[in-house]
Amino acid sequence: MEDKKHGEEQLCTLEKRGNLFFLTLTGAGEHRLNPNLISSLRSALSRLQSDPSASSSSALITAAQGKFFSSGFDLDWAQSSEPRLQLMSSSLRSLVHDLICLPMPTIAAVTGHASAAGMMLALSHDYVVMRRDRGFLYMSEMDIGLVVTNWFMVLMRSKIGDPRARREAVMRAAKLTAEDGVRMGIVDSAHDGAEATVAAAVELGEALVARKWDGHVYGGNLRVVLREVLEAVGYDEAVEEVADKARSKL
Amino acid sequence: MEDKKHGEEQLCTLEKRGNLFFLTLTGAGEHRLNPNLISSLRSALSRLQSDPSASSASALITTAHGKFFSNGFDLDWAQSSEPRLQLMSSSLRSLVHDLICLPMPTIAAVTGHASAAGMMLALSHDYVVMRRDRGFLYMSEVDIGLVIPNWFMALMRSKIGDPRARREAVMRAAKLTAEDGVRIGVVDSAHDGAEATVAAAAELGEALVARKWDGHVYAGNRRVVLREVLEAVRYDETVTKVADKAGSKL
Numbered sequence: 176m177e178d179k180k181h182g183e184e185q186l187c188t189l190e191k192r193g194n195l196f197f198l199t200l201t202g203a204g205e206h207r208l209n210p211n212l213i214s215s216l217r218s219a220l221s222r223l224q225s226d227p228s229a230s231s232s233s234a235l236i237t238a239a240q241g242k243f244f245s246s247g248f249d250l251d252w253a254q255s256s257e258p259r260l261q262l263m264s265s266s267l268r269s270l271v272h273d274l275i276c277l278p279m280p281t282i283a284a285v286t287g288h289a290s291a292a293g294m295m296l297a298l299s300h301d302y303v304v305m306r307r308d309r310g311f312l313y314m315s316e317m318d319i320g321l322v323v324t325n326w327f328m329v330l331m332r333s334k335i336g337d338p339r340a341r342r343e344a345v346m347r348a349a350k351l352t353a354e355d356g357v358r359m360g361i362v363d364s365a366h367d368g369a370e371a372t373v374a375a376a377v378e379l380g381e382a383l384v385a386r387k388w389d390g391h392v393y394g395g396n397l398r399v400v401l402r403e404v405l406e407a408v409g410y411d412e413a414v415e416e417v418a419d420k421a422r423s424k425l
Numbered sequence: 426m427e428d429k430k431h432g433e434e435q436l437c438t439l440e441k442r443g444n445l446f447f448l449t450l451t452g453a454g455e456h457r458l459n460p461n462l463i464s465s466l467r468s469a470l471s472r473l474q475s476d477p478s479a480s481s482a483s484a485l486i487t488t489a490h491g492k493f494f495s496n497g498f499d500l501d502w503a504q505s506s507e508p509r510l511q512l513m514s515s516s517l518r519s520l521v522h523d524l525i526c527l528p529m530p531t532i533a534a535v536t537g538h539a540s541a542a543g544m545m546l547a548l549s550h551d552y553v554v555m556r557r558d559r560g561f562l563y564m565s566e567v568d569i570g571l572v573i574p575n576w577f578m579a580l581m582r583s584k585i586g587d588p589r590a591r592r593e594a595v596m597r598a599a600k601l602t603a604e605d606g607v608r609i610g611v612v613d614s615a616h617d618g619a620e621a622t623v624a625a626a627a628e629l630g631e632a633l634v635a636r637k638w639d640g641h642v643y644a645g646n647r648r649v650v651l652r653e654v655l656e657a658v659r660y661d662e663t664v665t666k667v668a669d670k671a672g673s674k675l
Contacts, residue, residue, distance in 0.1 A: 392572060396572050
């Protein structure tokens with residue numbers, strides 16, 4: 176079940192092992208969230224949804240190869256172009272929407288650095304397990320001259336309840352280890368090494384699958400729990416931008 | 426001060442002992458929140474409000490006989506009929522509104538299982554004391570194939586600050602003991618046995634009464650603190666459903 180167009184590099188894979196689906200960001204790079212990677216991920220989730228076994232007792236584990244889970248938006252590609260930044264943000268919003276509406280529990284197995292939008296990708300999962308010996312969760316925006324977008328904060332508030340933890344992450348741009356993440360309530364468990372982290376994700380996945388929930392009931396309840404996030408990611412920046420320009424001409 | 430219509434079974438009692446009002450869900454059953462029980466409870470609260478001593482230094486303790494505080498909506502009565510489910514949800518919203526506007530502190534003495542809508546009834550009180558040796562708080566919906574209404578989440582968010590605690594309760598459908606409840610911040614104290622639990626509620630009630638608050642001032646402030654909940658319970662689901670069906674015929 177590979178996502179590979181003719182001549183294109185394979186950006187992610189989707190495999191099924193037993194009851195668990197594994198979505199892997201492939202290759203040794205930074206897994207920058209540009210339109211290509213986001214599109215691949217969305218295609219993979221779309222294929223997952225059409226798998227006949229998907230909504231009966233499954234779970235999704237998202238992991239990445241190499242030193243990075245995801246380093247965030249592809250700023251090189253954007254070259255400070257606001258339309259390009261908006262396109263990536265809008266595409267990521269759709270991916271987050273897909274993840275929240277998936278008819279099964281989702282687990283991010285963070286085995287490398289997750290920065291900015293990459294951290295948002297991790298937080299879009301129901302559970303986060305992370306390796307403790309390497310890798311940071313890092314809202315880098317303050318350090319690199321960017322302002323976080325509103326929907327990032329809606330997502331963060333839905334997952335991180337303590338305002339001081341949010342301040343530490345965003346306003347101090349702290350480089351958070353897995354142990355920091357556990358302390359702050361962002362990470363569910365910390366593990367020694369990449370393999371142990373994925374194994375922990377599998378163990379958690381199996382425990383959730385064993386509850387035999389109807390995937391659509393699960394997804395339906397998650398949509399109520401994360402209603403504000405769905406509203407925030409459903410907002411179409413591009414349309415609003417055009418509407419604003421139209422209004423300003425009146 | 427019994428709520429008993431001619432020939433009907435008594436579903437709850439309201440008694441006054443000193444400064445404290447005791448609202449008791451009577452009988453050994455599951456105290457399913459069907460329109461009859463909700464109506465009895467609302468009548469009792471209405472009688473309470475017309476008691477001349479009500480708004481000067483009183484408190485309400487709600488408790489239940491038997492193994493259950495309340496096991497939630499009466500799904501047998503509903504028989505999967507959406508109008509019946511909506512009627513119960515709408516009636517419960519009104520009861521929750523009554524509790525939030527009551528001119529005195531309220532304490533739920535949870536001496537048995539409180540599931541789904543039954544857990545919402547407990548959470549609608551200012552304080553929750555619970556027996557530790559028996560009984561669970563349990564958001565059963567994911568297990569039994571239901572999707573919680575939006576207003577349940579508004580109430581949960583107003584009482585449970587940690588998103589992971591809400592995830593544990595709703596998305597993992599955890600069976601929470603009183604000790605779990607204390608840990609996640611939904612239960613104020615845990616006690617050995619039903620009598621000790623009610624005694625703790627009475628002790629807390631007396632401590633609150635000793636503050637000599639004006640009940641209307643108390644309720645006014647509570648309405649500000651729980652404003653989002655009041656807004657959520659005011660909204661009429663039934664109207665939306667009719668509108669949706671009308672829309673789909675266009």
